[in-house]
Amino acid sequence: MSSSDSKGKGKEPASLPPLPGPASGSANPAASLSALWAYLLPALNHIVKSPTNDSHKAPSIEMGFYAGIHTACYNYFTSQSETKSNARTAGEPASGTDLYEQLDKYYIDAARDVLLGAPQDDSTLIHYIVPCFNRFSAGAMSVNRLLNYVNRHYVRRCAVDEDKGWLRLNDVLESVAKTITADDSREKISERLKEKRTDELKKWGYRVDGSGVPLASAEACAEAASSPDRVVSVSSLAHRRFRTEVFEPLLAVPVVKGKKTKNKIPKATGAPPPLPKGRLARAVKELLESKGGDEEERSRLVRDLAAALRMVGVRPDHPLRKRLDKFMASPSRLGLHGVGD
Template sequence: MSSSKGKGKEAQPATLTPLPGPSSGSANPAASLSALWAYLLPALNHIVRSPTNNSDKAPAIDISFYAGIHTACYNYFTSQSETKSNARNEPSSTSGTDLYEQLDKYYIDAAREVMLGAPQDDSTLIHYIVPCFNRFSAGAMSVNRLLNYVNRHYVKRAVDEDKGWLRLNDVLESVAKTITADDSREKISERLKEKRTGELMKWGYKVDGSGESMTSAEACAEAASPPDRIVSVSSLAHRRFRTEVFEPLLAVPVVKGKKTKNKIPKAAGPAPLPKGRLARAVKELLESKGRDEEERSRLVRDLAGALRMVGVRPDHPLRKRLDKFIASPTYVG
């Protein structure tokens, strides 16, 4: 995966021909997971990993290939549901787990590629991460549309079965404290809804806002959830960018060695640098002199948006520092 570090006239979008579908043959892509994955993989790699100078837009695939993938996914889910229902009398909502897990592994590998390519120099880290995330996210959103049947058939049903980002047990304890024996099912349901709304407000949802506000907040909440929670295909990708890229960069290295008691106070001097790589990079970006203020503001805005989108909590110190800078008079919006 490659992306440009420039902007404006420095980064002209690469023109990529829409990827055509594989030549027709006798193989049925819906016959098995391996057959379906072999059919999907070229499209996923083209959309998510193809080199392009336009990091904000994913390369396209041919319309006939697009339609073929929709048909293959529909046929695969349908045949899998019928097979399981007939063989073990299981509900059809169990179908799709294998494909969903395969997608999760795919995004793990794609995110790790980004991490492996990260520069060792902290001063260039944000210039690398921001366009890489934008490219990855654009691909994730495109794949989300391509595999919308996975969301409609598998993810929606899993959420209905209490396997989503927010589960009953997550809110039951706090809600139970406000419930009395006289409360009706409707009142209990309303309390649960209020708890869910409270969680979404942490991610920017405004109660009197638009549906777009709720959709954005829920996508962030999904990405912030543990890997065992079933979330939309786009949030699945963003969650893996968090676990495989941002969390390692945010981590503070553990220094091995014996602790000594009664340490002699160090002489006054410059404050120690933050220990996490991304924190050090942000410190350098915000405090360095002679930078293009417009570029600095763009990098800060995009990085803050990326951290929110992948589910880094609002109270994380780095998110708070970036938000403080954006709210300051020196920010060039």
């Protein structure tokens, strides 16, 4: 920036320094869930909620604190595993379930804070939601790396070994069972199940020949689209809660209340009145149909919103996603950004 450009403008606030760990003491953070959560919470708040200049990059924590969290999680899971029998009784939760559920509650509260801060004016809603989601998602991805041991020890075991992931055997058994015969080997049945999983991932843009989105990206969307009872990665857990606590309320169509008149014959007056729309649909309509303004900014908002809806698991056939995709694919929009944008 030239000196003339910077005249009259205040300095941008300095980036947040890495968060140091708590003062060392005698308390063992792995002694209990409450102790571990008290140790984790300052880091989570710093990474997920602290204000930052770059909504695409989460604030960091000091390496010593980072390593301490890894160690505390490892020790906590190890101590839980040692106190439980390897062959758990039916219905007994796996070690780490309590921490995973606590994380879910944390993301519920964080997402609800975003919704509570949403402006009442539809014309500014998307300008608010897009950077909020980008900031939330950046924090979620950073926490996903920080709590990688939770993914490796708890999520992978529950999803794969215990069939509690985003796609379960019961979800595909009916469709696969129709093509299975008594002579089929276990390997052939397993192959049929893999084919069904691939078909589900194709709905999120994955292509076997590599022409679509990466496998990990498609699976993350499928995880976020799953119901809250499914065990998914820590990042997908956060994105799923942004969908249930922010986007779904904004997508909800308001219920029209009116007095019913008995024995009244409706009049044929031509086309029926337009159906009510949810807040986000109204905001998108206003953004797309507004005249003038910065076209590049509008296209950026549309692209970012479309990406956010996909990441949180809003289905590809949802009317709002289809409208955004149609807008981005229109010839008048293609010239505003490159293929790689």
